[in-house]
Ligand code: GTP
């Protein structure tokens with residue numbers, strides 16, 4: 001039964017139904033009963049397995065097609081009228097041509113299936129900062145995930161009212177043809193179409209498609225920012241909470257940092273950490289001139305492997321109820337889940353992510369390296385009480401970072417906002433399993449937005465520069481690297497909760513409470529100003545982590561110059577000036 005009277009919504013849904021020809025249409029109203037029904041249906045069709053009701057109540061396991069396990073960046077398109085508006089880092093196709101292609105693929109694609117209409121909100125329903133979307137999908141798995149990741153249901157339709165202002169999304173699993181997947185964005189008419197996939201960032205359209213690729217366009221036009229950033233509150237022993245945003249590429253530590261537990265020496269003094277968001281921030285200039293960040297999501301779509309009671313107990317705790325696990329292993333002894341790095345005792349008998357029997361003797365991985373959990377934020381023990389604040393939280397620092405085995409020091413600070421934009425623009429990181437393609441290859445990933453910026457990357461840098469002109473109460477910008485390795489290839493820095501040691505210095509810098517040493521890259525800490533007590537790291541090792549290898553940086557600067565060349569004269573002059581300054585300092 002239709003639950004909307006909005007003529008724009010109804011007209012469009014009718015049009016899509018006429019094209020895709022589903023057997024029936026079901027509106028997602030957000031009720032518990034409907035979710036229960038859909039879970040039962042997904043279990044009856046084999047799409048999901050119900051897990052141990054006592055240990056993991058209302059939790060389910062889903063296995064995807066083996067060729068549908070991560071985002072497909074090669075098959076992701078930005079379709080605006082002018083190719084140059086998509087820029088050299090995005091795949092582009094002329095909108096009319098792409099619509100024709102998509103219409104061809106959508107024609108009759110839902111025959112014999114149900115089309116679900118999911119009204120969803122990014123941000124708190126009814127708040128001035130919320131944005132709404134409707135995803136039409138033939139996947140109950142998508143419905144159940146979207147119901148965790150976003151706020152869904154009839155309240156969203158009420159909030160949209162009679163307006164035509166909503167993001168249109170269409171998704172069909174199609175044939176799952178691995179060579180013919182399309183993740184397509186039409187930023188000029190706020191439309192998203194995903195075909196032939198049923199995986200995470202490809203099809204849970206509220207996340208990367210809307211909250212980053214489409215929203216980056218909205219933000220540029222409306223004067224705000226949509227960023228691939230976690231939001232974390234650090235409470236000091238005086239009870240003051242200061243907030244940071246962090247942009248790290250996929251599978252480079254956002255969820256972990258967002259849920260960090262302070263090391264014992266900090267906890268006993270009263271330090272606490274509060275999670276506001278783990279993946280996406282929408283950032284606006286507040287009435288007080290500061291930048292305020294809010295998390296438009298309502299759940300965590302986190303990397304499973306490596307998540308343990310030791311590395312991230314808050315994440316694990318978040319998955320104990322109402323969670324969907326995708327491509328992890330099933331422990332057949334008690335119908336629970338397992339993945340590499342959860343503990344040192346793999347199940348004696350398991351079913352791996354491919355659905356095949358697995359034992360600790362098996363040479364293959366039990367869980368896919370990009371296996372994930374979809375967990376409600378409400379489960380998170382360290383969820384910030386500001387999570388429900390529509391405008392979000394005021395940001396003291398923005399932190400960029402990535403996986404760099406050698407080049408980047410543990411932490412450095414940029415000289416000012418524009419130099420900080422430069423620091424973000426030159427980010428590079430080793431690739432991970434979060435996207436299909438090779439893993440461990442260093443690639444440039446400006447602001448961790450390479451796969452998510454919905455327009456020309458150099459215009460996006462200009463937008464950052466312009467945001468810096470709107471206010472003088474700007475956050476300070478830093479770069480971190482938790483991933484420097486020694487000769488044996490082992491991580492040197494302990495990471496995880498110990499990252500608070502670096503955050504403490506960062507926050508002190510934001511409030512003029514710590515000195516710093518000027519260097520080629522900006523400012524680095526004096527080793528004595530980072531608290532390593534109880535970290536297992538000695539001062540000499542720390543000195544090493546803070547060192548800047550000039551020979552490596554000469555190569556790096558040459559690489560940056562070459563990279564900027566891709567964008568021609570569109571690169572903002574503020575950034576080329578910073579590059580010149582870096583090059584000169586290395587002469
Ligand atoms: P996306 O959800 O893909 O955007 O990833 P993310 O940035 O949230 O990364 P996440 O926190 O899930 O971490 C990915 C992997 O990095 C996991 O295997 C973690 O165990 C590992 N990791 C996270 N933080 C650290 C750290 O400080 N040090 C080390 N060595 N590994 C880390």
Ligand code: SPV
Pocket residue numbers: 070071199200201202207208249250251279301434435
């Ligand atoms: C990422 O790859 O950055 C993710 C996972 O957060 S996905 O939703 O698949 O994009």
Ligand code: MN
Pocket residue numbers: 228249250251279
């Ligand atoms: Mn992410």
